Amino acid sequence: MKETNKGATFVKEVWHKYNFILIFLAIFAVFLIINGGATTMTTVMNIPRHSTVIGIIALGMGLIILTGDIDLSVGSQLALVGGLTVMVFNSTNSILTALVFAIFMGVVLGLINGILVGLVKMPAFIVTLATMLMFRSIAQTVMNNHNWTIYQLDASLSQWKPLWVIGNSSVLRVPILVLILIGVVAVMTYLSTSTKFGKKVYAIGSNERAAQLSGINVSLSRVMVFVIAGVLIGIASFLYVANVGSVDPATSGKSYELYAIAGVVIGGISMSGGKGRILGIVFGSMSFTIIDKVINALGMNPLINDTIKGAILLLAIAVQMLPIITQKLRKAKNT
Amino acid sequence: MKILQMNDISKQFFGVTVLDHVSFDVEEGEVHALLGENGAGKSTLMNILGGVHQRDGGSVEFCGKAMENISVKSAGEAGIAFVHQELNVINDLKVYENLFLNQEILGKLRHLNKKEMIRQAQELFTRLGVDIDPNEMVGNLETSRKQLLEIAKALHAEAKLFILDEPTTALNNEEIEHMFGIVRRLKAEGKSFIFISHKMPEIFALADRYTILRNGKFISAGNISEASPEGITKQMVGEGYVNQEVYESRPLGEPILEMENLSGPGFHDVSLSVRQGEVLGFTGLKGAGSSDLMQAIFGVTSISGGTLKVWGKPAVSGTIHKAMKNKIAMLAANRKENSVIPEMTLIENTYIAEHCLSNRHQHIHKKQELGKYDRLKQLLNIKAESPNDLIVSLSGGNQQKVILGRWLNTEAEILLLDNPTQGIDVGAKAEIYKLIQDLAKQGKTIIVNTLEIPEIQKVADRCVVFYHGSIQDVLEREEITEAKVMLLATNAAAVQAEQG
Numbered sequence: 001m002k003e004t005n006k007g008a009t010f011v012k013e014v015w016h017k018y019n020f021i022l023i024f025l026a027i028f029a030v031f032l033i034i035n036g037g038a039t040t041m042t043t044v045m046n047i048p049r050h051s052t053v054i055g056i057i058a059l060g061m062g063l064i065i066l067t068g069d070i071d072l073s074v075g076s077q078l079a080l081v082g083g084l085t086v087m088v089f090n091s092t093n094s095i096l097t098a099l100v101f102a103i104f105m106g107v108v109l110g111l112i113n114g115i116l117v118g119l120v121k122m123p124a125f126i127v128t129l130a131t132m133l134m135f136r137s138i139a140q141t142v143m144n145n146h147n148w149t150i151y152q153l154d155a156s157l158s159q160w161k162p163l164w165v166i167g168n169s170s171v172l173r174v175p176i177l178v179l180i181l182i183g184v185v186a187v188m189t190y191l192s193t194s195t196k197f198g199k200k201v202y203a204i205g206s207n208e209r210a211a212q213l214s215g216i217n218v219s220l221s222r223v224m225v226f227v228i229a230g231v232l233i234g235i236a237s238f239l240y241v242a243n244v245g246s247v248d249p250a251t252s253g254k255s256y257e258l259y260a261i262a263g264v265v266i267g268g269i270s271m272s273g274g275k276g277r278i279l280g281i282v283f284g285s286m287s288f289t290i291i292d293k294v295i296n297a298l299g300m301n302p303l304i305n306d307t308i309k310g311a312i313l314l315l316a317i318a319v320q321m322l323p324i325i326t327q328k329l330r331k332a333k334n335t
Numbered sequence: 336m337k338i339l340q341m342n343d344i345s346k347q348f349f350g351v352t353v354l355d356h357v358s359f360d361v362e363e364g365e366v367h368a369l370l371g372e373n374g375a376g377k378s379t380l381m382n383i384l385g386g387v388h389q390r391d392g393g394s395v396e397f398c399g400k401a402m403e404n405i406s407v408k409s410a411g412e413a414g415i416a417f418v419h420q421e422l423n424v425i426n427d428l429k430v431y432e433n434l435f436l437n438q439e440i441l442g443k444l445r446h447l448n449k450k451e452m453i454r455q456a457q458e459l460f461t462r463l464g465v466d467i468d469p470n471e472m473v474g475n476l477e478t479s480r481k482q483l484l485e486i487a488k489a490l491h492a493e494a495k496l497f498i499l500d501e502p503t504t505a506l507n508n509e510e511i512e513h514m515f516g517i518v519r520r521l522k523a524e525g526k527s528f529i530f531i532s533h534k535m536p537e538i539f540a541l542a543d544r545y546t547i548l549r550n551g552k553f554i555s556a557g558n559i560s561e562a563s564p565e566g567i568t569k570q571m572v573g574e575g576y577v578n579q580e581v582y583e584s585r586p587l588g589e590p591i592l593e594m595e596n597l598s599g600p601g602f603h604d605v606s607l608s609v610r611q612g613e614v615l616g617f618t619g620l621k622g623a624g625s626s627d628l629m630q631a632i633f634g635v636t637s638i639s640g641g642t643l644k645v646w647g648k649p650a651v652s653g654t655i656h657k658a659m660k661n662k663i664a665m666l667a668a669n670r671k672e673n674s675v676i677p678e679m680t681l682i683e684n685t686y687i688a689e690h691c692l693s694n695r696h697q698h699i700h701k702k703q704e705l706g707k708y709d710r711l712k713q714l715l716n717i718k719a720e721s722p723n724d725l726i727v728s729l730s731g732g733n734q735q736k737v738i739l740g741r742w743l744n745t746e747a748e749i750l751l752l753d754n755p756t757q758g759i760d761v762g763a764k765a766e767i768y769k770l771i772q773d774l775a776k777q778g779k780t781i782i783v784n785t786l787e788i789p790e791i792q793k794v795a796d797r798c799v800v801f802y803h804g805s806i807q808d809v810l811e812r813e814e815i816t817e818a819k820v821m822l823l824a825t826n827a828a829a830v831q832a833e834q835g
Contacts, residue, residue, distance in 0.1 A: 194698060194699050195697040195698060196691075196694070196696075196697050196699060197697055199687060199690055202678065202679060202683075203676050203683075203687050206677055206678040207675065207676045209673055210667075210676050211676065212655070213655070213667050213673050214676075214688040214741065215655050215659045215691030216687070217656060274679075
């Protein structure tokens with residue numbers, strides 16, 4: 001009796017800690033079955049490759065959600081930072097300048113959100129809803145003023161080719177984008193688990209009052225979290241530009257806030273903050289990317305895409321809540 | 336004629352007797368003060384009367400009728416109105432809407448007859464002598480008005496007996512007088528009141544009779560006119576508190592914490608000097624200002640006047656970080672809301688404050704932390720298995736020790752402990768007081784804020800008694816007795832002088 005109990009709690013613990021990987025593996029298995037013999041190293045590598053931009057954005061979103069806030073403006077930030085980065089590259093022909101500028105712009109936009117949320121203490125949902133509208137509209141206005149239809153990298157520049165290489169080629173069959181993703185994940189995992197700052201982020205999301213009374217500068221930490229998310233969006237925007245070669249403010253990064261939030265949630269981070277692991281976010285984001293590929297492989301109508309993604313999101317939440325649901329059912333039975 | 340007769344009421348919670356054959360009665364048209372320390376059983380008795388708890392034994396007779404299986408609803412219908420400390424009015428509705436909530440007057444077309452409701456509300460307020468506009472939003476009323484609205488609501492429901500549970504805690508003197516006027520007016524109409532209060536002047540100003548409970552037992556009852564505040568206090572506290580001696584006298588150092596005419600939210604004109612190595616007890620009724628003063632010293636709130644010196648230098652007000660840099664720590668009251676970080680482990684909870692001391696060296700050295708955690712765990716005798724267990728998996732006493740560890744871990748020299756033994760068992764309490772004494776011997780300066788005077792007697796060199804936001808008196812160790820502290824905390828001395 002005791003043995004089975006012990007086994008049960010062990011399974012429960014593994015389930016609780018790693019269900020994001022199990023969900024990913026389940027979806028991945030479906031992908032492999034459908035692809036069958038057509039599966040190659042490239043098709044497998046395409047999963048993390050196509051998850052890089054949204055994954056890096058979701059890592060920033062995850063940090064924000066860990067403090068109990070939210071950022072609806074990430075997609076619009078991608079459009080604005082990406083668009084302006086294209087302009088900077090076109091006028092400087094310098095990859096490094098473009099990268100530094102992208103990160104700088106990300107920090108500026110993150111600061112705007114962070115100061116309004118952290119210092120002015122406006123609700124994050126409203127602040128980022130407002131900046132979501134503003135950032136994309138600014139990107140469109142700037143483009144319109146130049147009489148462009150999209151922000152397009154100038155392919156005649158000497159540095160265009162190296163930039164394209166960063167976004168599209170591989171080292172030892174591993175896409176460069178994936179290597180960068182792995183690097184960012186490693187840094188963010190370290191930040192969240194092994195630094196004082198990381199612990200403060202969790203503490204704020206878990207019990208803000210207790211965090212404050214422990215000496216944590218809650219306002220400043222909130223600003224910092226939005227700034228770090230801004231840095232990540234800067235990197236993601238740069239990679240997006242390198243990968244795609246252009247930014248269309250009307251469509252680039254559209255709905256990314258929703259996919260990022262979904263990735264964070266499937267990754268097992270609690271929406272009320274304070275709970276969950278950064279590593280889960282990558283798997284959450286990749287789970288969504290695979291769904292795209294599965295729909296593609298099955299030759300289904302792409303319009304059904306979001307229906308399936310929504311259903312998977314609901315399923316993932318239900319699975320995570322399984323222990324709580326069964327507990328409630330048991331209670332209901334007993335009374 | 337007796338309106339209420341409660342006989343031989345007994346009640347146990349989880350095998351612990353909280354009421355032991357208690358009898359209590361109220362005459363028609365009187366104000367009856369129900370007295371006793373925290374945990375004496377007053378609330379349980381009233382909750383039985385109000386239908387919140389069911390009695391295990393005894394009988395209740397109200398208006399000559401025996402009451403069995405009292406529910407909140409049946410108590411209300413019988414005419415018993417419980418005016419709670421936390422107000423039960425709805426801020427987003429108008430005054431008359433609150434008054435007629437669930438008893439709305441309808442017109443012919445089953446629409447709300449607003450005119451009639453407003454007229455009746457106006458009539459009721461005139462009768463009470465209360466100046467409230469029935470069309471005002473309740474959220475715009477001051478606390479005292481809200482309380483009067485609750486009384487009016489009960490009156491409208493034709494209550495005969497009102498239970499007032501510490502109704503004056505949130506009121507100023509003028510508002511208290513006004514409220515007492517209304518109570519006297521209703522008393523003249525034949526309404527009865529049970530009045531629960533810790534403040535002696537109010538009891539002597541308003542009540543006709545009293546009943547004292549202690550440790551769940553009936554102690555005495557009588558007429559206020561024949562009683563003295565001191566006599567009542569003694570009976571509330573009881574004699575012969577046995578305790579194990581932990582106190583040791585020791586040499587004290589230089590003044591380390593100096594306050595001069597210090598004012599801030601919840602306290603004013605506090606002058607006090609605390610010496611290094613001293614253990615100081617703070618006490619006073621809820622809201623008397625001792626907890627507020629601690630928060631101001633720790634930088635949670637800002638100082639509005641006077642000076643605060645730490646280590647002989649003026650302290651920067653309103654920042655916790657600066658206070659921590661000054662080697663001050665505060666164990667906050669209400670562990671669950673203010674201290675425990677539920678989603679974090681024991682070791683994380685132990686280190687979260689230490690991490691805030693400096694932003695340099697962001698990297699966490701896990702091995703180093705484990706070593707220090709183990710030493711703290713041993714020192715505090717924390718009963719836990721793994722440092723990676725969540726803090727919420729521990730009992731209240733062990734959680735409190737972890738939080739105490741969090742502050743010892745910051746190497747603080749001045750420890751402000753706000754109600755440190757709240758909700759923890761007797762064994763853990765004793766350990767915490769032993770620890771306070773040990774820390775003081777090592778030269779740490781400790782201020783303990785508690786309502787439990789025996790705890791102050793155990794460890795304190797001096798006891799500071801607060802009343803209404805300022806220091807009532809500072810007692811030396813030899814002078815600290817429960818009766819004396821209660822007299823000061825309830826300002827009973829002032830009444831005695833008046834009567835004197």
